[in-house]
Amino acid sequence: MKAAFTRFVVRQPLGAAGAVVVLVLIAVALFAPILAPHGPKDAAFAPYVAPGREFPMGTDQLGRDLLSRVIWGARLSLYVGVVSVVFGITLGSVWGAVTGYLGGAADAGSQRVVDSLMALPPIILALSLMAALGQSVDNVILALVILLTPTAARTIRSVALGVAANPFIEAAQATGASQTRIIFRHLIPNCMASYIVLVTTNISYAIVVEASLSFIGAGAPPDEPSWGGMLTAGIQALETAPWMVFFPGLAISLAVFGLNLLGDSIRDLTDPRLRGGLG
C-alpha cells in the first residue's frame, strides 16, 4: 500500500498534486458545519463588508459571510458532482454495454437517441431541462444525469464492442451462458477501467455545469451556497464588491484544476501507452 502510494507520487507528480487538492476539497465539504464560522444562509451582518479580520472573504449583498458560503459551496458542488456522475455514468454505461452487445435494431435505435441528446449544446439541454423541471438542487442532479448518460453510453458501447470480440465471450456463449450472465458477469466487468476513467474525468465537468446553471440563474435556488450563483451576485456588484467574484471563482477554478489533474493521471495509469509520461 505504502509502496503503491510512493509509486503514484513518483510517476504522477501532477496527479498527486491534484489528489491533495481533491482531498482538501473533500475535507472542506465533509466538515463544512465545523469549519464555517457562520451559517451559509444567515443574512445577519452588514452587506458589502470588505475582506478583513472579521470576515476573511467579506460579506455579500445580503450581509452573509462569504467564507462560510464558499465552504458550504464545496459541499454543494461535490455533492452534485459525485451523485450526478455516479448515477449518470452508471446508467449510461449499462445502457451502452447492453445495447452494444445485443446489436441490431436495439443498438441502432439507441444510437439515434444518443445522437439526438447530443445534438443539443450541453448547457442548453441542461437549461431547458431546468426550465421544465423547476429550480432545485435535486433537479440539477437529474438534469446532469440526463446530460451525462448519452456520453457514457457512447463511450462504453465502443469499449463493449471491443470486449465482446474476445474469445472468452464466444466461449461463454458456447457453454450456453444466458445473455444476462454474459453481459453482467463477463462483459461489464471488463469495461470497468473505462468506467472509472469516465467517472473521474466527469466530476469536474459536472461541477462546472452546475456552477454555470446557477450562474445563469437556472440551477440551484439563489439562497443555496452555489459557487456559480455567488458569482452572478458578484457581477452585479462588480465595482463595489469585487471579492464576491474572486473568492467563489477561485474556489471553483482550484477544485476543477485539482480534479482535472487527478482525472488525467488516472486516465494515463489505465492506458499503458501513456504510462510514465508527465502529462
Added chain:
Amino acid sequence: MSTYILHRLLLFIPTLFGASILIFVLMRLVPGDIAEILVYQTGSEASAVQQKQIQQIRRELGLDRPVVTQYLDWIGGAVRGDFGQSYVQRRPVIDILKERFPRSMELAALTLVIAIVWAVPLGVVSAVRQNGPLDYLARLISLSGLSLPLFFTGALILYGLVRFFRWLPPLEFVAFTENPVENLKQLIWPALAQAYYISAPITRLTRSQMLEVIRQDYVRTARAKGLAERAVIYRHALRNSLLPVVTFIGWWGGRLLGGLVIMEMIFVVPGMGSALIQAVSQRDYPAVQAMIFVMALVFLIVNLAVDLLYAWLDPRIRYA
C-alpha cells in the same frame, strides 16, 4: 464520395427529427400545464374567471388537442419558418429569431476566428520547439484556459475593464452594418473570453498532432531532399496534422451558439443566448422551443459540413 454524402445525409434527418421530438417533449414535462402557469403567474387564487382564461389559452395554443397533432403542427410550422407566437412579447417567434440570431452568429464567428488565429500557430510553435521555453509557456496558457470556468474568465475580464478602463457594457446594441467600430468594441471582449476557453483544447490537439506528424517518414524525406524548414513544416507537416483539428474546431463551432449564453449574459449582448435565458425565466415556451431547435439545427448542419469537409480533405474516409 456520393455514397458517403448520401449516408451522412440519411443520418442527419433522423437525428434532427429525434432532437425536435426531444425538445417538444421537454417543454411538455412542465408540471401542470403552460396555460395554468401563465394565468397563475399573477399570484392570486383560482377563480372562475381564471378557469375560463385557462380554457381560452389552451384553445389558443392548441393544448386541448392530442399531443401528436400538436407536435406535427409545430414541426410543420417550423419547417416553413413559422414558430408560433411568443407569449410574452406578443409577436411571432420568427421575428425574435431574425433579430437575435445574426448577432449571436457574428459573435460566434468572431470567437472562432480569434481562437483559430491564436491557437493553431501556438500549437505549431509548441510542437516545433518541443520542451523549449515557448512550449512550456504555451502549455501553461492552455492548461490554465482549461481549468478556469468560462464565467470566471468572463467576470475577470469584465472586472479589469470596469476597474482600469471605466468601460461598461453598452446598453444599446450597435449592428455591424451601422457602425462596425462600435460593434466590434462591444463584441471583442466576450469573443476574447470565449476564444481563450476554446483555444486551450485546440492548441493541445494541434501540438500533439504536429508532434506525431513531424516524426513521419515523409517529413524526413522532405528534409532529406533539402527543402527549407519552413516548407517542411507548413507544406508537408501542418497540412496533414490539421485534419483532426478541423473536425474538432467544427464540433466546437457547432455548439458555440449554446456556449455563448454565458458570455452574452456577462457582457450584456442582446443575442440569442440572452433571449433564451429571458424566455426560460418568463416561461415563454414557444420562444424557448424555437431557439433550442435553431441551436440544434445549426449544430447538426455544422457537423454535417465538417464531416463532408473531412471526407474531401482525406480520401481514406470516403473510400472506407
